[in-house]
Amino acid sequence: AQSVTQLDSQVPVFEEAPVELRCNYSSSVSVYLFWYVQYPNQGLQLLLKYLSGSTLVKGINGFEAEFNKSQTSFHLRKPSVHISDTAEYFCAVSELWGKFQFGAGTQVVVTP
Amino acid sequence: EAQVTQNPRYLITVTGKKLTVTCSQNMNHEYMSWYRQDPGLGLRQIYYSMNVEVTDKGDVPEGYKVSRKEKRNFPLILESPSPNQTSLYFCASSLRSRAGDQPQHFGDGTRLSIL
Numbered sequence: 001a002q003s004v005t006q007l008d009s010q011v012p013v014f015e016e017a018p019v020e021l022r023c024n025y026s027s028s029v030s031v032y033l034f035w036y037v038q039y040p041n042q043g044l045q046l047l048l049k050y051l052s053g054s055t056l057v058k059g060i061n062g063f064e065a066e067f068n069k070s071q072t073s074f075h076l077r078k079p080s081v082h083i084s085d086t087a088e089y090f091c092a093v094s095e096l097w098g099k100f101q102f103g104a105g106t107q108v109v110v111t112p
Numbered sequence: 113e114a115q116v117t118q119n120p121r122y123l124i125t126v127t128g129k130k131l132t133v134t135c136s137q138n139m140n141h142e143y144m145s146w147y148r149q150d151p152g153l154g155l156r157q158i159y160y161s162m163n164v165e166v167t168d169k170g171d172v173p174e175g176y177k178v179s180r181k182e183k184r185n186f187p188l189i190l191e192s193p194s195p196n197q198t199s200l201y202f203c204a205s206s207l208r209s210r211a212g213d214q215p216q217h218f219g220d221g222t223r224l225s226i227l
Contacts, residue, residue: 009152034215043116043202043218044155090154098143098162099170100216102155 002027004093006103013081013110021076021106023091033074034092035065038105044090050074061085086110114139116219118203124225125193133188133222135203143206143214144186145170146178148199149221155202161186193226200224 007022025031032051036044048059055067065076074091091103116137125131137144145160147170157170161180175197177189186205190197201222206214 004154006154036218041221043220044204044216045218046215049215092155098145098160098168100145100157100160101171102147102157104152104154 002031002093002095002099002101004091004101004103006089006091006106008106009104010107010109013108015083015110015112016080018077018079019081019085019108021089021091021108023074023076023103025072025074025091025093025101027072027093027095029095032094033065033067034094035059035063035074035076036090036092036102038088038090040087047076047089081108081110083110083112114217116203116205116217118201118219118222120222121220122223124227126227127194128192131190131193131224133190133201133203133224135186135188135219136184137186137203137205137217138184139205139207139217140183141205141207141217142183143208143216144180145204145216146176146186146188147202147204148172148197149202150199158188158201190224193224195226198224198226 005024013019034049035047050067058064088105094100119134146158147155156172159178161167203219204216206216
């Protein structure tokens with residue numbers, strides 16, 4: 001069965017500093033991986049996805065993630081954050097037939 | 113505008129009083145799903161539907177029912193709500209029934225409080 005672990009519940013970061021959000025997953029089959037962002041009082045929006053191919057995936061708003069099959073990880077990075085990146089971030093994994101697992105979320109707080 | 117619409121957005125009700133949260137999408141998506149979001153637990157999948165008349169359980173289906181009679185609608189039914197179902201609920205949809213590789217479009221959420 002698939003599962004997802006986000007290793008940090010909260011990540012404080014200064015504006016213009018880099019940030020990395022860690023995500024590990026477990027699955028007995030091939031998976032698809034996603035990162036979503038949730039701004040206050042809103043639904044989730046897709047940041048990026050890994051389906052196959054290149055292990056470095058670029059998404060919206062300057063985010064990127066790297067799929068590492070041997071370490072079963074899918075960490076999210078941004079080289080320079082803005083105040084507007086303050087939000088909760090969710091890693092998600094899906095096996096083929098419609099079941100999704102989300103991590104518990106990482107709250108990113110960007111301060112000036 | 114492409115969207116997933118949930119109603120109501122907020123509801124306070126009492127234990128045992130049946131309620132339905134509606135979800136509608138205008139994108140002709142095959143796949144739809146319901147989640148609940150609780151602090152520290154992230155989103156947990158309740159039910160999903162690969163297409164009309166096809167539904168299946170997610171990780172936390174107890175106490176919930178769904179139906180998919182039309183492609184665009186996927187209501188969530190709580191026959192006898194209990195306080196442990198107090199949560200923030202999200203409906204989502206994606207294009208194809210082979211949904212694993214499709215990103216989901218989320219509604220804005222329904223906050224349920226059951227007293």
